[in-house]
Amino acid sequence: MTIKERFYKVYQAIPERIPHVEGVRDLAMHWARLKGLDPAGLEAAAYYHDLTKYDPLAFHFDVFDAHQKANWKSLPEFMMHGYSASLLAEDDGLSKSLVDAIKYHTTGRAQMSLEEKILMLADKIEPSRPYEEAAQLRSIAETDFEKAFRLMLAHLYEYDIEHDRLNAYSLETYTHYLKERMAE
């Protein structure tokens, strides 16, 4: 079974979430082409990125245990799907940069590869995302991908502060990429 077939099998139960993942796929493949990366790799990563998002906690724990990653059980729960999906992708032979893109897509991290940035930005601003900045950021990304990536992080940072939900993992990313803003 290809990852696309597997994705559609899992998402039969949650068809309302298909447009999000297809939006991530289209955008990630588009930027991969612009940047000279393999679009098929980013396509696969897009189909993996939320593959386990609707699985229960016990599922993630089983995957972590089966891969000797018991320490990942202490991650914040909202991040676990990226980590468990990254292990499934690794089992299926995806490259390390794609596996990391899946793993870190929720919060990012310091010193991200281009694959990691592409998947994270696509996840946050694909066309079915409802906030108005998403369209603006997609247009900025056409000419200045790095600028769009940083503006997306700035937007998330403000949202996290406003909603009092800043976590240590996102903070690492913000601190790395938004140095000047964070110093304010």
Ligand SMILES: [Fe+2]
């Ligand atoms: Fe997503």
